[in-house]
C-alpha cells in the first residue's frame with residue numbers, strides 16, 4: 001500500500017490547526033494533527049519540507065518502521081517540532097490502517113477495555129459566583145469531572161478564565177504574545193478558598209480538578225497540595241515547571257494530593273523518572289505532541305507498570321483528529337485515568353466531521369473505520385492561517401515567570 005501524496009494544510013477554523021493528509025495508491029486517505037500552538041508553521045515546514053517528500057513511495061502499513069525511520073533517521077531526536085510532526089504521520093497511518101481494515105482504531109489496539117472514556121470539562125469564572133454558574137452548567141451537561149479555575153484577586157489576568165461572551169477559553173491571541181502578571185502568594189492564598197467554595201456548593205459527588213500551569217516552586221507546590229487535601233481534588237496539574245523531574249520528589253514528600261503532569265512532554269524520556277520513581281499519579285502526554293498513537297501507547301505501557309494512570313491532554317488547540325486518536329488509545333489501555341475534553345470553537349466542525357460522542361460525562365470514539373474524523377480541505381481553505389501566540393507571564397517586578 002504505497003503512499004502517493006502527503007500534504008500539509010494550515011487553516012484557522014476558530015483557531016489555527018495544522019493537518020497532515022496522507023493518500024495511498026489504493027485511494028485510502030488518513031489524517032493527523034500537527035498543531036503546535038503558537039509555533040504552527042515550524043511543524044508545517046518541518047513536515048512539508050523534510051518529511052512529506054520521504055513519505056512518498058513508503059508502505060503505509062509499516063507504522064512502527066515509519067516511526068523509527070523518522071525518529072532515529074533525523075539524528076536530531078525529540079523536541080516538540082520533531083515529535084509533533086512524527087505524531088501527525090503516525091496518526092494518519094493508523095487512520096489509514098483502520099480504514100483499510102474497516103475497523104475503528106481502538107479495535108486494532110486490542111479492542112475496548114471499557115464502555116466509555118470519562119472526560120473532564122473546564123469550568124471557570126472571573127468571580128467564585130461565575131465559577132459556580134459554569135460548574136452547574138457542566139453538571140447539567142452530564143460531566144462527572146470538572147476542572148476549576150477562577151481569577152485570583154489582585155492579579156489583572158489569570159490563566160484559564162473563559163471570556164464572558166460564552167466563547168471557549170483560548171489563551172493564544174494577537175500577533176505578539178499578550179503579557180500577564182503573576183504573584184505566587186496571592187494565588188496560594190486564593191486556591192484553597194476556591195476549592196472550599198466549590199465543595200461547599202456542590203459537595204463531594206463530582207471529581208474536581210485544578211491546573212497550576214507550571215507556576216510554583218516544588219516547596220510551594222507541596223504547600224498547595226497540603227492546603228487542598230481536605231477538598232480531595234482528583235488532581236492538581238502541572239504544579240511546577242515540568243522539565244525538572246526530580247523536583248516532584250519534594251512535592252511528593254509533602255502531600256497526598258494526586259499529581260498530574262505531561263502536556264508539554266514530547267517523549268517517554270521526559271517522564272521516565274517521574275513514572276519509574278512513582279512521583280506522579282497521572283501522565284498527561286498528548287497524542288499529537290508525544291509522537292502519536294505508537295509512542296503514547298509506549299508511555300502508557302511504562303506507566304502501567306508503576307501504577308500511573310493516563311490523563312491525556314485535550315485542550316482546544318489539539319484538533320478533533322487528535323482528540324479522536326486519544327479516545328482510541330483511552331478505550332484500549334488498561335491504565336486509563338481520565339481524558340481532558342474542551343470541545344472545539346466553531347467553525348471547527350465545518351472542517352472536521354467527527355464520529356466521537358459525549359454522553360453523561362463519558363466519550364466514545366465511535367465505530368467508523370480509522371480514527372473516525374473526516375477533514376474537508378475545501379472548507380479549510382475558507383479559514384486562512386491567523387498567526388497567534390501564547391501569553392507570557394511577568395512577576396510584579398517585571399521579570400519573566402513560567403506561563
Ligand SMILES: O=C(O)C(=O)C[C@H](O)[C@H](O)CO
Nearest residue numbers: 037171211213314315317340
Ligand atoms: O488544557 C490544559 O491543561 C492546558 O494547560 C492547555 C494549555 O494551556 C494549552 O494547550 C496551550 O496551548
